[in-house]
Amino acid sequence: MGWLSFLTREKKEDLSKGLEKTRRSFWSRIAGLFSGKPRLDAADLDAIEEALISADVGMDTTVKLIDRLEQRLSGEKPDAQALQVMLAEEAMRLLPETPQQQPFTLPDGIRPYVILVVGVNGVGKTTTIGKLAYQYRQQGYQVLLGAADTFRAAAIDQLAVWSQRAEAPLIRREPGSDPAAVAFDTVSAAVARKADVVLIDTAGRLHNKVNLMNELSKIRRVIQKVLPEAPHEVLLVLDATTGQNALEQARQFIAATQVTGLALTKLDGTAKGGVVLAVADRFGIPVRYIGVGEKMEHLQPFDGHAFAQALFGQNEE
Ligand SMILES: Nc1nc2c(ncn2[C@@H]2O[C@H](COP(=O)(O)OP(=O)(O)O)[C@@H](O)[C@H]2O)c(=O)[nH]1
Ligand SMILES: [Mg+2]
DSSP states (O other), rough: OOOOOOHHHHHHHHHHHHTHHHHHHHHHHHGGGGOOOOOOHHHHHHHHHHHHHHTTOOOHHHHHHHHHHHHTTTTTTOOOHHHHHHHHHHHHHSSSSOOOOTTTTTTOOOSSEEEEOOTTSSSSSHHHHHHHHHHHHHTTTTTEEEEESSOOOHHHHHHHHHHHHHHEEEEETTTSSSSHHHHHHHHHHHHHOSSEEEEEEEEGGGGGGHHHHHHHHHHHHHHHHHTTTOOOEEEEEEGGGTHHHHHHHHHHHHHHHHOOOOEEEEEOGSSOOTTTHHHHHHOOOOEEEESSSSSSGGEEEOOOHHHHHHHOOEEEE
């Protein structure tokens, strides 16, 4: 299939560790399947279906997986390893092809490359920006951050800490100022300073959905006054620990604004890691990054092949 992984062995270990809760929980639910009867029956498929739903793969995606599994098995009973391989293969077929470009490299000729980061409060936007800034800096790019989450002083200060850590200058205004004005300042400064990449943080107060979406539109328009083709990416951050809620957030943001990529955080803290499959299958928008831990390098570029293996791989321990 020509899958060329850009994840090092070490990163694959982080990934496997990050998905451990989901994987363990999944296999513990179907452990009983592999003793006794020589052939697979309907009850076995029900058990697998339930285990997938418990892992937050979501109803629609689970049904697809079960259908395909049923076709492939046609009455045969796989051992645990064969089931693992099949699940991983079928999961991969659901994922949009992972771009084969080196992670954290920018496309040629687009400078500054503007990334707008959106999502509800607490999902990990600011942290993800900090980690991305660090990774882009590692590649030698000049990075500029924009603190367009202006509602709380703490939010700006949090980004300021990342700015120092990643050595990426921050454009900010007073708390309470207009987020679109900060976005404008940031992109203008990036043009003037010939920065390579711009990461703009935004607020995500969901209690006023209409306002939030209007505000994101306004930020886009203002950015386009400086650079008509920007933002080049709109990254929607989702918290994997919220399972089906993350799916609902994705639905709302995708309907309201032009999302080009997804980041799913906190996979290390949940048994609901299957939500990555649900989101990728449902919306067909590429998952760009996943968070498998708190450290800088724990924000990984998403590799569908490695992900599917790590999600369904057995626990040998
Ligand atoms: N364990 C873990 N925690 C994360 C990850 N990503 C973000 N967090 C934590 O989630 C919390 C909220 O993150 P923050 O970036 O402030 O969210 P924001 O409100 O969307 O900007 C912080 O405590 C982060 O450390 C991850 O991949 N794994
Ligand atoms: Mg934040």
